Amino acid sequence: MRLFRRCTVPFVAATLALAVPAATVHVAAAQPAGKPVDKKKAAKQYVDAGLAAQDTGDYDTALTFYGKAYELVPHPVLLFNMAQAHRLAGRAPQALDLYKRYLAEDPKGAQARTAREFVTAIEAQIAAAAAEAEKAKAAEAERQAAEAARQAEEARRAEEARRAEDARQAEVTRTPEPARPIAPSLGPVDAPASSGKGLRVAGLVGGGLGLAALGAGAFFGVQARSRSDELSKPGAVYDPAKVDDGEAAEQRMIIATAAGGALVIGGAVLYFLGRSKARAAEHASIAPVNGGALVVVGGGF
16 A cells, blocks of 8 residues: 655654764764763664665665664654655555654644645545445455355256156156066165255255345345445535445345345245155055055155
């Protein structure tokens, strides 16, 4: 996140001490043995070194030198310098925090007006980025709801195709075949384990997709309510973009909720139809009748 990448506002150093050439940043080595370190002079040298690093685009090194200078002489203007370095490095949140610290410590300082302008601009940029992220999230939720509806439609078509195939097979098996001798006694024949399985699977899939669509509808409902609350606050400024967002979210909520409810109900119906079919198949048995075979069915379909 970069803001005002090229700015004509200079980094401030002259207020710290008299102009001392930045011959070295090794402050301790420049002092005679046993002589106390001149903190202002040392801080000035660190600032000069930081400015040199900043001019080359090495903002992290500049921040290191500004930090060392601040440890020696905690002047508010150094907070402004560090904020500038973070901003130029593309770290807007860190820059915003340091600008605010500078204004808190020196609200009438030489750079106070500039700092306030940057605070306003950065906060606006962060708010815009958050709005874009929210729109992207809403778009993703809408995409997921559409995908859930597509999968439900595919499941419905697959079930219709399966039913058509079952009907065709039943028509083929209606042709009578010659009776075949069977053993004198046969126990009940277990129904295939897969009887009704397709319906149950389709029901579960449809129900799951319906729940996902209902979740998306709830999300859009919360978004619509949030926009309505924002516009209903006392003194709120009318914002057409927010009104459009709220209306769009409400429409998406209605669509997703309706689709989700239909999918849940349809899934439940398919699942219980599959259960009924499986239970009915479990009661089928075969018994011999006059040397032939007779299928006796118990239970109800």
